[in-house]
Amino acid sequence: MAEEGEEGRPGVGRVEAFSDGVVAIIVTIMVLELHPPVAEGMDRLWTLWPVFLAYVLSYAYVAIYWVNHHRLFGHATRVTNGLIWWNMLLLFTLSLVPFSTSYLGEHHFSREATWVYLATMLFPAIAYTFLQRVIRVTGRQGEAAETYHRQTIRKAIVATLIYIAGALLTFVSPWFGVAAAALVAVLWFLPYGPLDRLFAR
Amino acid sequence: MAEEGEEGRPGVGRVEAFSDGVVAIIVTIMVLELHPPVAEGMDRLWTLWPVFLAYVLSYAYVAIYWVNHHRLFGHATRVTNGLIWWNMLLLFTLSLVPFSTSYLGEHHFSREATWVYLATMLFPAIAYTFLQRVIRVTGRQGEAAETYHRQTIRKAIVATLIYIAGALLTFVSPWFGVAAAALVAVLWFLPYGPLDRLFAR
């Protein structure tokens, strides 16, 4: 946490800690949208499913960003102007997720709400791409780092294409958009096993 | 907090810090359900007791998870894919506690609300069990670690059985369910003395 106390990574720990705080709050305030129904009865509770499903999707989405952020910052070695401000922009774009999540849940996955939701999901992807570029240039160098960056950037491009496809297919049915969001979650979730094995080497 | 700065526990500190943030928020937003009554008078304040009691139960519940998480992560030595995602799932299930707490308080410990509440309490137990299994396999080895895992898993099984018994007895009276939740809190609370002595060795 100290500028010098981190063996050659001056200040990186504090940027991580601040990002952790912001992401932890983003992920948690979304659950506040789950208002308990005033009337009793399992059928009343059941009417919450769109809000709940929207929460699950967004929790997975933000969790994926945290995990990627965690791994990416493992490659950062110093705090530059670019790192701080692209990171701030990434956190800003993520902070809009609770809004679009609540919009999606309250409007029961309508076509328009799904559209707004998928749009919100593209902004963090853009900020993250620039953040990664900064860390790729100023952070740890070497073959392992290069492999990491190449692999994750490739995956990010695929994820972005899936989101855009989902946004287009939302014209047919909003559920294609939701499926796109779920598919990206699976995409990021699955291949960490292989990546881990790569890291372990 | 740094990947390397932690003497052989790469990245574990940051997972802990993120979890701390999420749990701190979960525990604190529950108090927001305690709305001050508009009218004055001690009898008006008194009407808050179900919300307050629900808060006390849930605070104890989440606090126990934090303490167990704290001890369990003391045995983690590296961040694996399994550790990150089971931990994320644990935090997700805990994030539902404010919802069911507010449901319980607003519906004055009705049979149904107690049921929903106890169900919510089972989800974190399941996620925690898998998280512990991951750390048992990938974390610190040795006899002390094995003793710790055996003891806490045994206690977790007893706790789960008490919850299920409480859920069944809620058919008789919701207060059995509440008593079950309180009993589990006492169960986890009490035996840390002996555990500590074990640790001190």
Place this chain on the structure above:
Amino acid sequence: MAEEGEEGRPGVGRVEAFSDGVVAIIVTIMVLELHPPVAEGMDRLWTLWPVFLAYVLSYAYVAIYWVNHHRLFGHATRVTNGLIWWNMLLLFTLSLVPFSTSYLGEHHFSREATWVYLATMLFPAIAYTFLQRVIRVTGRQGEAAETYHRQTIRKAIVATLIYIAGALLTFVSPWFGVAAAALVAVLWFLPYGPLDRLFAR
């Protein structure tokens, strides 16, 4: 943050980090009570003064606890069962401050609200006293530590007496209660200069 990574203070850092998170949230959610008036005009803004004054008092109160907690934990050397649970109880009692603050502000410093507020302020004092006792016994020993404990315990007793006097004088006018809360803030605030000089030796 790591159990071993802290030079002889196993796990203390993580208890501090969790406490920081909870206190940071407590202190910040209180500002949410400051709802901007719907109508425009400086006179409308002015009607917020009781809510604002209650916020100022409580911010100072919680800030004092954080500072004292920060210094007290500087004397902790290991995490015991007692330390964890008294700390959890302290955080619980502090988490009730936003409630009584909002009660105080919404009821415009009425006699009853001031009473409730002062009562809420006594709970953390009790939990803190037990927490300090635990750290005094299990934490750092020596003359400097002893001096620190003696001085702060003495001050805590004086603070508690002022609160009780304020609670009694609230029968005359609630403003005595508010003055008591302010006086305690000044009491804790002022003498850190001398304490610092003591520490510096």
Place this chain on the structure above:
Amino acid sequence: MAEEGEEGRPGVGRVEAFSDGVVAIIVTIMVLELHPPVAEGMDRLWTLWPVFLAYVLSYAYVAIYWVNHHRLFGHATRVTNGLIWWNMLLLFTLSLVPFSTSYLGEHHFSREATWVYLATMLFPAIAYTFLQRVIRVTGRQGEAAETYHRQTIRKAIVATLIYIAGALLTFVSPWFGVAAAALVAVLWFLPYGPLDRLFAR
């Protein structure tokens, strides 16, 4: 995080961690003001622009404070009474930003709301100035530190003058006030490149 564990910066890390927590919450709760409109339609969404613009301005404002705080604390070497309490006052003044942001957004950048907003922005500047003075005296000494302090204090004076000019020009049009806030953001944002190069030496 430990009092001793930080190579000559006793306790500074924990003050940073607490400040990070508070600032992370301040920055994130502002997004809660973005209530999704009940009615569907892009034109309904569009009515949110004042609240959104107010959020963008305030996010940039608080982010700038965090970055400055981050760099300033890189110069702190020990926790003094002055450092703790000016920092607490800074966090208090920043905690009023969500209030004035929501006032600004809800009153659609009216003259009065812009005025209140700019006033709120002056308070943190004053607290920050005193905090910097404390760290300048008690923190790291030397030519580089002196250059840093001289440069940032100069910039802070310019920023304050822009705010005051903006507050006066708000009599003409509130958009001058908004422009002043944006201009200060750019002022702080831009020159970190050169500062970084200075730091790198």
